[in-house]
Amino acid sequence: MIITKNRSAKCVGAHLLCLLLLGGSAPAALAQGGQDVNVGYQRPPETIAAIIEAPNTPSVSISGKGDWMLLLESPGYPSIEEVSAPESRLAGMRINPATNGQSRGYYYNALTLKKVSNGEEFQIKGLPQNAKLSNITWSPDEKTIAFTNTIANGIELWMADLGTRQAKKLTEAVVNDAYSGSPFEWLADSKTLAVKFVDEKRGEMPKMPTAPAGPTVQQNMGKVKPSRTYQDLLKNRYDEQLFDYYMQTQLKLVTLDGQQQPIGEAGIIKSFDTSPDGQYLLVETIQKPYSYLVPHYYFPYKVEVWNRNGQKIKELAQLPLAEDIPIAFDAVAKGPRGYNWRPDVPATLYWAEAQDEGDANKEAAIRDNVYMLAAPFTAKPAKLASTKYRYRGMSWGDNMAIVNERWWKNRMERSTLVDPSKPSKAGVVLIERSYEDNYTDPGSPVFTKNKYGRRVLLTDKKKQNIYMISEGGSPEGNRPYVSEFNLKSKKADILWRSEAPYYERPVDIIDLNSKKIITRRESENDPPNYFVRDMDDKQLTQITKFPHPNPQLEGVQKQMLQYKREDGVNLTAVLYLPKDFKKGDAPLPMLLWAYPREFKNAAAAGQVKSSPYEFTRISWGSPLFWVTQGYAILDRTDIPIVGEGDAQPNDTYVKQLVSSAKAAIDEVVKMGVVDPKRVAVGGHSYGAFMTGNLLAHSDLFAAGIARSGAYNRTLTPFGFQAEERTYWDAPEVYFQMSPFSFADKVNEPILLIHGEADNNSGTFPIQSERFYNALKGHGATARLVFLPAESHGYRAKESVLHMLWEMDQWLEKYVKNRPVQ
Numbered sequence: 001m002i003i004t005k006n007r008s009a010k011c012v013g014a015h016l017l018c019l020l021l022l023g024g025s026a027p028a029a030l031a032q033g034g035q036d037v038n039v040g041y042q043r044p045p046e047t048i049a050a051i052i053e054a055p056n057t058p059s060v061s062i063s064g065k066g067d068w069m070l071l072l073e074s075p076g077y078p079s080i081e082e083v084s085a086p087e088s089r090l091a092g093m094r095i096n097p098a099t100n101g102q103s104r105g106y107y108y109n110a111l112t113l114k115k116v117s118n119g120e121e122f123q124i125k126g127l128p129q130n131a132k133l134s135n136i137t138w139s140p141d142e143k144t145i146a147f148t149n150t151i152a153n154g155i156e157l158w159m160a161d162l163g164t165r166q167a168k169k170l171t172e173a174v175v176n177d178a179y180s181g182s183p184f185e186w187l188a189d190s191k192t193l194a195v196k197f198v199d200e201k202r203g204e205m206p207k208m209p210t211a212p213a214g215p216t217v218q219q220n221m222g223k224v225k226p227s228r229t230y231q232d233l234l235k236n237r238y239d240e241q242l243f244d245y246y247m248q249t250q251l252k253l254v255t256l257d258g259q260q261q262p263i264g265e266a267g268i269i270k271s272f273d274t275s276p277d278g279q280y281l282l283v284e285t286i287q288k289p290y291s292y293l294v295p296h297y298y299f300p301y302k303v304e305v306w307n308r309n310g311q312k313i314k315e316l317a318q319l320p321l322a323e324d325i326p327i328a329f330d331a332v333a334k335g336p337r338g339y340n341w342r343p344d345v346p347a348t349l350y351w352a353e354a355q356d357e358g359d360a361n362k363e364a365a366i367r368d369n370v371y372m373l374a375a376p377f378t379a380k381p382a383k384l385a386s387t388k389y390r391y392r393g394m395s396w397g398d399n400m401a402i403v404n405e406r407w408w409k410n411r412m413e414r415s416t417l418v419d420p421s422k423p424s425k426a427g428v429v430l431i432e433r434s435y436e437d438n439y440t441d442p443g444s445p446v447f448t449k450n451k452y453g454r455r456v457l458l459t460d461k462k463k464q465n466i467y468m469i470s471e472g473g474s475p476e477g478n479r480p481y482v483s484e485f486n487l488k489s490k491k492a493d494i495l496w497r498s499e500a501p502y503y504e505r506p507v508d509i510i511d512l513n514s515k516k517i518i519t520r521r522e523s524e525n526d527p528p529n530y531f532v533r534d535m536d537d538k539q540l541t542q543i544t545k546f547p548h549p550n551p552q553l554e555g556v557q558k559q560m561l562q563y564k565r566e567d568g569v570n571l572t573a574v575l576y577l578p579k580d581f582k583k584g585d586a587p588l589p590m591l592l593w594a595y596p597r598e599f600k601n602a603a604a605a606g607q608v609k610s611s612p613y614e615f616t617r618i619s620w621g622s623p624l625f626w627v628t629q630g631y632a633i634l635d636r637t638d639i640p641i642v643g644e645g646d647a648q649p650n651d652t653y654v655k656q657l658v659s660s661a662k663a664a665i666d667e668v669v670k671m672g673v674v675d676p677k678r679v680a681v682g683g684h685s686y687g688a689f690m691t692g693n694l695l696a697h698s699d700l701f702a703a704g705i706a707r708s709g710a711y712n713r714t715l716t717p718f719g720f721q722a723e724e725r726t727y728w729d730a731p732e733v734y735f736q737m738s739p740f741s742f743a744d745k746v747n748e749p750i751l752l753i754h755g756e757a758d759n760n761s762g763t764f765p766i767q768s769e770r771f772y773n774a775l776k777g778h779g780a781t782a783r784l785v786f787l788p789a790e791s792h793g794y795r796a797k798e799s800v801l802h803m804l805w806e807m808d809q810w811l812e813k814y815v816k817n818r819p820v821q
Helices: 012-021 046-052 237-247 624-629 649-670 686-697 731-736 739-745 765-777 797-816
Strands: 059-062 068-073 088-090 093-096 110-115 121-123 133-138 144-151 154-161 166-169 184-186 192-198 248-255 260-274 280-286 301-307 312-319 336-341 348-354 368-374 382-387 390-397 400-407 412-418 428-434 447-449 455-457 465-470 481-486 492-497 503-511 516-522 529-534 540-542 557-564 570-577 588-594 597-599 632-637 640-642 674-684 703-707 750-755 782-787
Touching: 046 624, 046 797, 068 133, 088 237, 133 184, 144 184, 154 192, 184 260, 192 260, 237 248, 237 260, 260 301, 260 336, 280 336, 312 336, 336 390, 368 390, 382 400, 382 412, 465 503, 481 503, 503 529, 557 649, 570 624, 570 649, 588 649, 588 686, 588 797, 597 649, 624 632, 624 797, 632 649, 640 649, 649 674, 649 686, 649 731, 674 686, 674 797, 686 703, 686 739, 686 750, 703 797, 739 765, 750 765, 750 797, 765 782, 782 797
Parallel strands: 390 455, 588 632, 588 674, 597 640, 674 703, 703 750, 750 782
Antiparallel strands: 059 068, 068 110, 088 093, 110 121, 133 144, 144 154, 154 166, 184 192, 192 248, 248 260, 260 280, 280 301, 301 312, 336 348, 348 368, 368 382, 390 400, 400 412, 412 428, 447 455, 465 481, 481 492, 503 516, 516 529, 529 540, 557 570, 570 632
């Protein structure tokens, strides 16, 4: 029996009208009758704070040959001063005006070179003081790395010679890193880089006008142009001028001795890619008119091939503004898309073109064609392949390729082997499966570097094998493996597989002949470290010795639970108990943390999706902090929303949501470890949406914590999450799924936290503001916390510590020490 709240019948149409009419302004301080206004940044219990303030474990980058490893050390959380620095929010981008780079980037501050064979370490010398390094990239010959360093007034290009272990600066702080992706690329000679520079002729930054020149006008002349809800769009002519200013880019060739050569004319360069032989550049430049409705990646753009001197060799396409892409997950823009260089030959392009006008709602036997065009780009493009589903890219080997495609509506994917030397020959389907099925996932191909320094499939041509690394889903949990996949038989033979009590994931094959691989190995008690493993004799050599990052969690008890929902769907969750908890002790308060997922297949929804042997790791957004405070934590709690056949998952969203939550609580209560009257529910983003709905539609919980969520689906009328239907297609679904619609039924305390500068599609801060106002208007116990300058994920140490303090205070008051009723 599902516990639900009683409610009287309501006029759905009237409520929908109310929802549409309820607007709002930018987030305001918690001052409308609330308490604790301007409390200042607070600090959670020291055990929790110490986890946040612990040193970070280095990140790892392994050379293509597997002989060297770079340890990338990073500082802790940035300060609120850094996070709240000025930024320009333009066309879906956030730019630091002081550096002409992406704002709030992630940086490394030290580099260590480690020899894989014997573990010997070498510090990279000559790095800049107060380094803020990013875009770290191996040269094709792997004798050098290049990277950027961000300083107060710009971004520099640096290199480090791995033979001398010495770094040096190549350019002044003039690199343009405003657009996503790396601002530079190595050429095949390993001595030259193509680099985006700030155009020195762009002039002064436009000044904001003291008075508007006129109204901002948008118009639509009867064309269907639906779009999802996007943040940070252009708003006026001044925004357009700023966009031009930051994006104006001059490409240059830079050699390792610091010489520079301009390439072509400056422009609003979206992306560039050098050919494997280094003789050509594929360049995409954004064109006008811009749009106030969609982000920059839908703006008009031109695709051209340049030679190394910047002369235009071939105009490949002029793509119009893409405001009219249909609302469907497999919908794409009309015309050619996804231009890339073949990595296995000197200079040949390939790309896809939709055959259904990009509309996934149309019936079509062929969704996409894939074409090729070789230098000198004067011939007619050759058709390489046609796809049944939507084209999703290609994996190239030596004169072979695998075409990958997917289709959202039936959750199918397919991989087809094609021979690029015989483009008229039909391909061979290697794999066709439901990508929801974790247990049959063959994994991803293993790549190696070719003579151009490009990634190509690792193959054994005599045996006609490629090699795969899979997560290894199974009913016992994930057991990663390496396999050789035969292209003729289409069968995979597992060469090595992770064994209990470890979760060991292959990272790379470093020597096929000696069967040596690099793995990342961990257990419940052992932190992740890197090893060299011999797949034949199982010999294991440790490379890194990273210590336990959070000793506060040592000894915490962990158990993977498997149980059933009342409709028979299998569910899993991971239960954490305090290290001193013993069987027979008084039941604990619990925090249930989840993020719902949609499925078209109930069997796939019920599969085990993690490993019982994974190390207990923790990040700023984790619920695991409270296992140190005497709580049971139920994490990765399965909340599948299933819609098989013609049924849509969200048609029964609320029923399945409540049923899943009840099954989880029943399981831990049956175990005797949790007090059912002291259970909280929480989640971030779509998990916050879930939290609002569970409090509105059940009496299962003592309190809730919802971070950075959306609560009124009429504010995302052209689809959300996995819902393709618009509000006008399914108004009752939008109404029933909106916690805002049932704010009068939320009678448990709810804590709402939101980043004041949330940039995620659909989760505008107004979502939390309006939900809080609705709750307050019905007398709910609610608290709204806006974190200044924070986006969808929280970055500043002060913000993260304060968020944890808010959550701790809420749980202590309304869950652990909940008044007896």
